[in-house]
Amino acid sequence: MIDPARTLVAVKRRILLLVAVLGAPVALLPAGAVTAGYLAVRSDWTHQTTCRESLPIEEAKVRTVRWDRPEDLPGLGDYPAIHWQARAKGDPCSRGPGPTDWAYQGVVELRPEDARALAKRYEFVAYDPVVSAEYAAERTPEDLWPALSGFLPPETRWLTSRVYDELDTSSRWRIAYLDVEHATLLFMLDDH
Known part of the structure; x- marks a missing residue:
């Protein structure tokens, strides 16, 4: 039978080993990808909002x-x-x-x-x-x-x-x- 507590400890050890071997930047890569995605969506929304606000002014x-x-x-x-x-x-x-x-x-x-x-x-x-x-x-x-x-x-x-x-x-x-x-x-x- 699998012990959930031991499995969790094993996963934590593997993550710590990954950080030790590859370094913190690789471990933080998923967080960076999420941040980049957020900024891209935010930039697109800002562009569209600015464009939609200025379009009637430019057309007039x-x-x-x-x-x-x-x-x-x-x-x-x-x-x-x-x-x-x-x-x-x-x-x-x-x-x-x-x-x-x-x-x-x-x-x-x-x-x-x-x-x-x-x-x-x-x-x-x-x-x-x-x-x-x-x-x-x-x-x-x-x-x-x-x-x-x-x-x-x-x-x-x-x-x-x-x-x-x-x-x-x-x-x-x-x-x-x-x-x-x-x-x-x-x-x-x-x-x-």
């Missing part, structure tokens, strides 16, 4: 820096002003694999001569909501984000161009609306 910002990928918006020339925003289409705070897609909207103030050249080069025509609905679902002037609407001129006369929208110069889907009279371009870009 109206940026005025020049568009950094000119191939996304070709033919604009040396425009005097731009106002744009970005919004996540997924969860950029997730630790899951893969990138998050983004949507961008903006209003560009063009020089009058660049607005005329853009309209002519890319065959812009009068905006027809029925025709645009076929390929521009939820990306029409009426879908402009509220923070950007203040940068639109009053009484716009939008023109559209499928030639411009479907140019193969960008990895993003593009929809653009041009008002030549007010030298204004409204753009909507989506990662895909």
Whole structure:
């Protein structure tokens, strides 16, 4: 019959022998692994909390820096002003694999001569909501984000161009609306 007290004493002796032979660091390895695991989970939680708190603030910002990928918006020339925003289409705070897609909207103030050249080069025509609905679902002037609407001129006369929208110069889907009279371009870009 096995004596539980003797078995416990034997186990304790083996642990003491292990510590004596291999040293305290090896004996403390399980405690270190638990601590490292806790810190990793805590760090991940802190990152997600910080990200989730800052995401709405970042998405609400109206940026005025020049568009950094000119191939996304070709033919604009040396425009005097731009106002744009970005919004996540997924969860950029997730630790899951893969990138998050983004949507961008903006209003560009063009020089009058660049607005005329853009309209002519890319065959812009009068905006027809029925025709645009076929390929521009939820990306029409009426879908402009509220923070950007203040940068639109009053009484716009939008023109559209499928030639411009479907140019193969960008990895993003593009929809653009041009008002030549007010030298204004409204753009909507989506990662895909």
